[in-house]
Amino acid sequence: MFFLGIETSCDETAAAVVAGDRTILSNVILTQLEEHKPYGGGVPEIAARSHLQNLPHIVESALAEAKLDFAELDGVAATAGPGLIGGVMVGLMAAKSIALVHHLPFFAVNHMEAHALTPRLTNDIDFPYLALLVSGGHSQFVAVAGANDHRILGTTMDDAIGEAFDKSANLLDLPYPGGPAIEAAAANGDPTAFDLPRPLKGRPNCDFSFSGLKTAVRKLIERPDTRLEEGSTVADIAASFQAAATEIAADRTRHAIGMFKQIHPEGKTLVVAGGVASNKTLRRELQNVVQAADFNFAAPPLNLCTDNGAMVAWAGIERFNINESSPLDFAPRPRWPLDELGSGSQG
Numbered sequence: 001m002f003f004l005g006i007e008t009s010c011d012e013t014a015a016a017v018v019a020g021d022r023t024i025l026s027n028v029i030l031t032q033l034e035e036h037k038p039y040g041g042g043v044p045e046i047a048a049r050s051h052l053q054n055l056p057h058i059v060e061s062a063l064a065e066a067k068l069d070f071a072e073l074d075g076v077a078a079t080a081g082p083g084l085i086g087g088v089m090v091g092l093m094a095a096k097s098i099a100l101v102h103h104l105p106f107f108a109v110n111h112m113e114a115h116a117l118t119p120r121l122t123n124d125i126d127f128p129y130l131a132l133l134v135s136g137g138h139s140q141f142v143a144v145a146g147a148n149d150h151r152i153l154g155t156t157m158d159d160a161i162g163e164a165f166d167k168s169a170n171l172l173d174l175p176y177p178g179g180p181a182i183e184a185a186a187a188n189g190d191p192t193a194f195d196l197p198r199p200l201k202g203r204p205n206c207d208f209s210f211s212g213l214k215t216a217v218r219k220l221i222e223r224p225d226t227r228l229e230e231g232s233t234v235a236d237i238a239a240s241f242q243a244a245a246t247e248i249a250a251d252r253t254r255h256a257i258g259m260f261k262q263i264h265p266e267g268k269t270l271v272v273a274g275g276v277a278s279n280k281t282l283r284r285e286l287q288n289v290v291q292a293a294d295f296n297f298a299a300p301p302l303n304l305c306t307d308n309g310a311m312v313a314w315a316g317i318e319r320f321n322i323n324e325s326s327p328l329d330f331a332p333r334p335r336w337p338l339d340e341l342g343s344g345s346q347g
């Protein structure tokens with residue numbers, strides 16, 4: 001069984017072919033970074049136009065690399081939200097057209113669910129598990145009990161963790177996307193150089209808040225005695241920021257595991273997914289928390305943590321396996337909370 005997956009909800013134009021036995025036959029990703037760099041962040045109109053221009057040959061390359069024709073596919077999946085509406089429409093329309101022309105079942109995939117299910121593509125993991133989704137748009141804990149059974153345990157009250165990385169990087173004049181840039185700069189810095197706040201640390205629930213941390217970075221940079229032109233200062237601020245952000249995530253995870261155990265006492269695994277999951281300090285901190293709680297830890301390989309088509313194809317396969325295809329009139333959903341998943345078409 002072969003599935004085509006299409007991802008266009010943010011700044012990656014991506015298509016992949018994944019087999020039912022979890023073999024990734026192709027995973028083609030075009031990053032629009034260069035086009036957005038001058039603006040210090042993703043620009044929706046530029047993203048949509050670029051998806052429109054590039055998606056046809058990205059899909060063709062994905063099929064060519066997999067050595068398959070459209071006719072040999074068993075299903076087509078595309079991200080239907082949440083994300084930037086223009087890009088989502090491009091991917092969704094392409095997938096629907098392919099499905100219609102080649103008489104294939106179509107699957108409208110929730111982007112965050114695709115991230116949350118990726119560890120099942122790369123590792124042998126059974127439901128239920130606790131997922132920590134950390135990306136540019138989300139920071140949330142989800143109890144994943146099935147391909148269509150998700151309960152959000154905690155989420156961010158303001159910025160997403162990836163957004164905090166991106167905005168702090170911007171303040172430090174580091175390139176976009178900020179996450180990898182901060183991680184690289186932090187490698188040469190002292191994480192204890194500056195005492196930055198850890199909002200919500202120790203609170204009983206598992207919600208996040210990152211805006212206070214970002215503001216503290218801004219105030220630190222604005223101090224007259226802060227010399228950003230000295231590279232070591234940038235490295236020290238980056239390292240101190242990363243230490244604070246990952247310590248918050250570790251603390252919130254400790255609480256989330258406690259909440260998850262109450263609902264699913266049989267659950268034993270934490271999976272972390274989304275772009276920020278490629279941060280090595282975060283992975284190390286989480287591993288410590290998981291060990292102390294006698295849980296297992298799973299994270300997709302780095303290249304499957306950021307946006308890609310393979311995770312979308314896999315989410316389609318998971319849906320196929322529970323007999324849930326989507327109607328061809330499924331409308332794009334720029335906002336689509338994980339616990340509002342359903343197979344019906346919605347506006």
Ligand code: KG4
Pocket residue numbers: 010134135136137138161162163165166177178179180183274275276277278279280305306307
């Ligand atoms: O999941 P993703 O590729 O796209 C969505 O937001 O859906 O995540 C992108 C986010 C960006 O905020 C980026 O700065 C962050 O993930 N990121 C990282 C790292 N690599 C990517 N954050 C921290 N450390 C990294 N190594």
Ligand code: ZN
Pocket residue numbers: 111115135274275306307
């Ligand atoms: Zn993502």
